[in-house]
Amino acid sequence: MTQRLLERPLPAARGSRPARPSRWAAPARPVWEEPPTRAGLTAKAGLLVLACLAVLFPLWIVVVTSLSSKKTITETGGLVVVPRDLTLIAYRELLSGGQVTRAVLVSLGVTLVGTLFSTTVSVLCAYGLSRPGSVGHRLILFTLMGTMFFGAGLIPTYLLVQTLGLTDTYLALILPSAVSVFNILVLRAFFMGISPELTDSARIDGAGDLRILWTIVIPLSRAVIAVITLFYAVGYWSAWFNASIYLNDQTMMPLQNVLIQLAQKQEIPVGLGQAVKAGNLSGLAVQMAVMVLALLPVAVLSPFVQKHFKKGMLTGAVKG
């Protein structure tokens, strides 16, 4: 039972296809299926390649330009498509102290603390609501779901954060958007799918709820928790709006806000102005390097949890 829940094989996708030797090989077509036409294959491959290029080509330009020397950038007249004598100078300058280094550390700190906090609170709450018939779980559930119908509104939220004295503190970047009810509902739906026999037998053996959660429920739900953790982490890493309205101190700004200043207003990071004017460092390369720093963590992490993304969708709302 648990095994089935954990693995959740897609019956249609895998069932009718025989075991295959390599993950590179295509499974055999069923006999009733006509072989694909050359035109059809070409069209399909063309469209998919086009879609992938639409994603990858702009990113390629950004990465290559960030690695290019000032000479190359001057020669090409701006963005670089074909890599030539690559250099890490932009990254070295950015990460050797100064505005961007600080912003990277701020973003990492807020993301780590925020994600840990949000995931813990969400898992606890989801488990607390996962046993049918427990006292008050309906009331709490409705209170949580109320948030999906009526947004609190930007102005009153801003006034509240100000009143609580959170302005110019990092708590203002974490607390107001710490829990996503959607994520709690996804976790809860998953926890409720865990066979009650497992938890009941543990309870008979004298385990408390915290222990059951820690030793049975969480290990069985690792995949979905990983997805929710990634969602929270991406949320914190990508956030800039709260920082833009709650932080006045420019030295506290996270990376995304620094990127806004650089890209939208065509500025150069504080402290790098001299290096750009004097040396062989291009302002454009600096800008692109900040961008790469801002997208690298999510681009590296997300493929690891990719095969579980489906579990992060609200299973109750959209049935697979």
Place this chain on the structure above:
Amino acid sequence: MKTHDTTDRRPRIPLGRRLRRDRALLLMTVPALVLVLVFHYVPVLGNVVAFQEYDPYVSTNGVTAIAESPWVGLAQFDRVLSDPSFWDAVENTLVFFLLQLVFFFPVPIALALLVHSLLRPRVRAFVQAVLYLPHFFSWVIVITVFQQVFGGAGIIAQTLRERGHEGFDLMTDPGTFKFLVTAEGIWKDAGWGVIVFLAALAAVDRSLYEAAAMDGADRWRRMWHVTLPALRPVIALLLVLRVGDALTVGFEQLLLQRDAVGPGAAEVLDTFVWWTGLRSQDFSYAAAAGLVKGLVGLVLVVSANKAAHLMGEQGVYRK
């Protein structure tokens, strides 16, 4: 969200005993509950400033400032509803929504059909990883990427200039801005939208295809008579949910580009509230505009869910 409705059928246990029994469970929900109460329900109450001429400087903190600010009844709502720039924002919001519906909505379905037809697991996983990637980028990154492609110093303008043509800058052109925003949305999230449709496609009973093939249906007729009917409930549901959320169109995305193209092309309801409230410091006016949006949004969500229930689907909540 399947709850087994056992509450009513259980023998009555005294509340005190049930409280003691579920003490740990209740305690676990406290942190999340407190956060939601403080950062959602308290601000909902804070919307009373929409009925005031709120002045933050009349007192030292927000709560006493509300107590001491004068009440003006519905005057702020009168101002909002007779403000032409509010109605411009409404118009822009609806145009953005319709463009998304027409151009964005079908893309994930088409992509899902393409990805589903990929049989080699490695190739498929690679394509999926590429398509999902932009979803994890912040709007700041997405817009900066578009700047590098379609902006005045972007790769297209740069190449055109090299060849002796005139460059262009789509990022600051109000005329094409609505399409640019739609394209940015597609680039960021169309790939992510594939997931639900892939799940639905994987759940189709393969024997239906075989039976259809036995009856002489070619691949197009199989797609029309087997695949699309299997996707129909998901399509209908997503459509309904999107309509319920119609007034929320790309707040961060538009806020970031508002300066470049000007409010005429970029102002939507959310950015209107931001501008009037946080920039012009007209808190009560902005709160009133936000409240109007919230109330219309509530009606839309509830009716959209009603529609979902009528179609025999679950919405965000159950019947």
